[in-house]
Structure formats: C-alpha cells, structure tokens
Amino acid sequence: MDLFNEIKKKLSHEFIDIIEWLDNTNGTIVHRFERYQNEIKNNAKLIVREGQTAVFINEGQLADVFKAGTYTLNTQNLPILTTLKGWKYGFDSPFKAEVYFVNTHLFTDEKWGTKNPVILSDERFGLVEIRAFGTYSFRINDPGKFVVDVVGTDGNFTNYEVNEHLKSLIVTRFTDTVGEANLPIELYAANTSELSETCTEVMQPEFGRVGIELERFYIENVSMPEELKKEIFEYSRLDKLDMVKLSQFKAAKAMEAAAKNEGGTAGAGMGMGMGFVLAQQMGNMMNPQGGQQPFGGQAPSAGGPPPMPVQVQYYYSASGKQNGPVPFDKLKELFASRTINRDSLVWKQGMQNWIALKEVEELKSFLGGNTPPPLPI
Incomplete structure (x- = not known):
C-alpha cells in the first residue's frame, strides 16, 4: 500500500500542478500549501483569490509575492526565484519552494483587555487602579514581512496566535497613553472615543513593523473599584452643593437622631438644645464674615434682635419619681406650691449628679x- 501511494504521488508530477487554497475557516491568517517534497512543476497554475496573497519562500528566503489573479509559474513570472536559484535556462524539471497563502481581508471584532489593573496617579485621589477592555480590527498589509518575521515555518497560522502577541502590545501602549493623557480620573470613562483615536495613532507604527495594519481600535469601557466610584460621586456632589444648606440639613438630622435616643423627653430636650447650638456653630463656620447666623439660613438684619436664648431645663424629684424637664419659671411655681421644697433633688444638663435645690x-x-412658713399642726 505504501509503495502504491508513493508511485501515485510521483505520477501526479507528470501533470500541470494547480496551486490554490479555499479557506473554510474564519480565523486562519496564513496557510502553507502542502506539496509532495515541496516540488512544484514548471508551468504550474497558481490561483490567488480576492482577499488572498501568495508568498513564495525558497530555502528560507523570500522569493516572491503574488496578489489576486491566476499565474503560470515559469521564469517570466518568477524572476526573483530565478535569480536566487541561478537558473539560466528556465525550469525543465520541478523546483522546490514553499507557498504560503495569506488572508488579507479585514479581521474584525478582536477582543483585548487589561489582565491586571493599570495604576495611575491622580491629584485628588492619589494612586488609583483602572481596568479597560474593547475591540480592534486589523489586516495584513505586508504579507512577505509578516510571513518572514511572524509566521516562520508555521504551516497553519491563526488569528488566535497573532492576537496573543498583539494583545500584549496593545495593553503596553494603552497604559503609556492613558498615563500621558493626565486626565482627571473620572474623565477617562467619558473620553473613550478620544483615547481610542490617540491609541490608534500610537500603536499603528508598532503593528506596521511586522506587516500588520491596525484598522480600528475601540475602548468600550474603563472601570475602577467600587470604593473609588463612590468617592468620586461624593466629591462631585459636594463640589456642587451649597455648603451652608448642607450644614443646616445635617444639624436638623442630628436633632432628629438625638430626639430618638433613649431617655424619652429628656433626650428630646437635650437633642433640641444641642441641635440649635450645632446649627448656629456650623452656620458661623460657613459664613465667617456675616456674624452669627440663626438656623434657617437668614442672617439678622442690621439693628435686629439677636437669636432667642435657649432656656435651661430642669428635672426634679417628687413623690419618689423623676419629673420634667421644666423651665426656671415653672420650677419656681412648683416650689411656691410646695410640690417641691429646698431639699428636693434637681438636675440640669452639665451636672454630674442630682443635688438638693438649696445648693x-x-x-x-x-x-x-x-x-411661707410650715402649716400649723
């Protein structure tokens, strides 16, 4: 059986060869045409279809490149090969050469992305990390250079193989480009079109060195850690907020929280007092030249009365129970009506312990x- 196959292969050389390649894949960039012992008969037919280029390699050297068309392989169509071989009288016998068909159509929707986060320096947030991904498209514009420099002796070179090389190149140049752009960190996601165009210009010479043309490069998304996103959003809100109104809002929230604390009425009274004081202090901080500013955001007019003072509230014990809070005048009425006396325990904010009223x-x-004196017995 092996002898029969050997004879069949040798007999096939008695006929005119037809060299062509029909691509039934979507990802093959270079295909080496297989011939028995790489022998090609004189006057063989070479068929190169649209979107293809045929590259002849002889003894490791680039011999010739054929674009789309049908060719008869002889000394007229292979002048470079003829020079390399030193044939003066044409081919009277088969010659040896490798034929590589190169797909020159556009390879689209190729994916790229940063495997590791890119570290950038931002004036407001310090060192930050971003990630990015997108797509790109390319074509082989110098098949001879590509076969010699990239493919080598690979008989079936796919876009997956070249993508591994291109992705590393893309990420390196992308990192350099975004670093030199020196944009505020929140603007990278908003300027993907401009960054994409800049990256294309930077990467094109690198692609061209191996015979590839970068047709399109797209940055689809630039992402960052969630914590950094929240910080950026908070910063952007504060940048647009009225800080006086914000301080008043926070003071009101503090009052509400204090009123809900344990202690019932006591907590409510203390919370209100603390809230008013906090509101006034924060208002003064936000408006240092305007003097004291009452809660509500309106400064007193010239010659107007000052803000109402906050009355001191007292707690008192009666019948073994805690009562209050009550203002000074109410406590005086209770004393006059003998509800409390000089030895009754009282407490107000600032005291560490309950003490007798007389102290x-x-x-x-x-x-x-x-x-009044005690009632007669």
Whole structure:
C-alpha cells in the first residue's frame, strides 16, 4: 500500500500542478500549501483569490509575492526565484519552494483587555487602579514581512496566535497613553472615543513593523473599584452643593437622631438644645464674615434682635419619681406650691449628679423671704 501511494504521488508530477487554497475557516491568517517534497512543476497554475496573497519562500528566503489573479509559474513570472536559484535556462524539471497563502481581508471584532489593573496617579485621589477592555480590527498589509518575521515555518497560522502577541502590545501602549493623557480620573470613562483615536495613532507604527495594519481600535469601557466610584460621586456632589444648606440639613438630622435616643423627653430636650447650638456653630463656620447666623439660613438684619436664648431645663424629684424637664419659671411655681421644697433633688444638663435645690446657685432665690412658713399642726 505504501509503495502504491508513493508511485501515485510521483505520477501526479507528470501533470500541470494547480496551486490554490479555499479557506473554510474564519480565523486562519496564513496557510502553507502542502506539496509532495515541496516540488512544484514548471508551468504550474497558481490561483490567488480576492482577499488572498501568495508568498513564495525558497530555502528560507523570500522569493516572491503574488496578489489576486491566476499565474503560470515559469521564469517570466518568477524572476526573483530565478535569480536566487541561478537558473539560466528556465525550469525543465520541478523546483522546490514553499507557498504560503495569506488572508488579507479585514479581521474584525478582536477582543483585548487589561489582565491586571493599570495604576495611575491622580491629584485628588492619589494612586488609583483602572481596568479597560474593547475591540480592534486589523489586516495584513505586508504579507512577505509578516510571513518572514511572524509566521516562520508555521504551516497553519491563526488569528488566535497573532492576537496573543498583539494583545500584549496593545495593553503596553494603552497604559503609556492613558498615563500621558493626565486626565482627571473620572474623565477617562467619558473620553473613550478620544483615547481610542490617540491609541490608534500610537500603536499603528508598532503593528506596521511586522506587516500588520491596525484598522480600528475601540475602548468600550474603563472601570475602577467600587470604593473609588463612590468617592468620586461624593466629591462631585459636594463640589456642587451649597455648603451652608448642607450644614443646616445635617444639624436638623442630628436633632432628629438625638430626639430618638433613649431617655424619652429628656433626650428630646437635650437633642433640641444641642441641635440649635450645632446649627448656629456650623452656620458661623460657613459664613465667617456675616456674624452669627440663626438656623434657617437668614442672617439678622442690621439693628435686629439677636437669636432667642435657649432656656435651661430642669428635672426634679417628687413623690419618689423623676419629673420634667421644666423651665426656671415653672420650677419656681412648683416650689411656691410646695410640690417641691429646698431639699428636693434637681438636675440640669452639665451636672454630674442630682443635688438638693438649696445648693443650686441660681435656685437659691427660691429660699428668700417669700417662702411661707410650715402649716400649723
């Protein structure tokens, strides 16, 4: 059987060869035409279809390149090969050469992406990390250079193989480009079209060195960590907010939270007092030249009254229970009606412990001559 196949292959050389390649794949860039011992008969027919180029390699050297068309292979159509071989009288016997068919059509929708985050320096946020991905398209515009420099002796070279090389090149040049762009970090995602065009210009010479033309390069998305996104959004909001109104809003929220604390009425009273003080302090911080500013955002007019003082609230014990808070005047009425007396325990904000009414400086006025004597028995 092996002898029969050998005879059949040799007999096939007695007929005119037809060299062609029908591509039934979507990803083959270079296909080596297989011949028995790489022998091609004189006057063989070479058929190169649209979107193809045939590259002849003889003894490791580029011999000739044929574009789309039908050729008869002889000394007239192979002048370079003839020179390399040193044949003066044409081909009277088969010659040896390798024929590589190169797909020159456009390869589209090739994917690229950053395997590792790209670290950039931002004036406001310091060192930040971004990732990016997208697509690109290319074609082989110098088949001879591509076969010699990239393909070598690979008999079936696919776009997957070349993409591994191109992706590394793309990521390197993309990193250089975004680093030199020196944009605020939040603008990278908003300027993908401009960055794509710049990257195309930067990468095109690198592709051309191996016979490839970069037709299109697209950045589809630039992403960053969620924590950085939240920080950027918060920064952009603060940049547009009225800080006086923001301080007043926060003061109101603080009052609401204090009122909900445990302690019932006590918490509500203290929360209101603290809230008003906080609102006034933050208003002064936001408007240092305007003097004190009451809660509500309106500064007092010239000659107008100052803000109302916050009344001190007192808690008192009666019948073994805690009562209050009540203002000074109400506490005085309770003393006059003998609901409380000089030994009753009272407390106000700022005191560490409950103390007798007679020991509170501002309440000693209750103990004057207006205090009635005890009822007769």
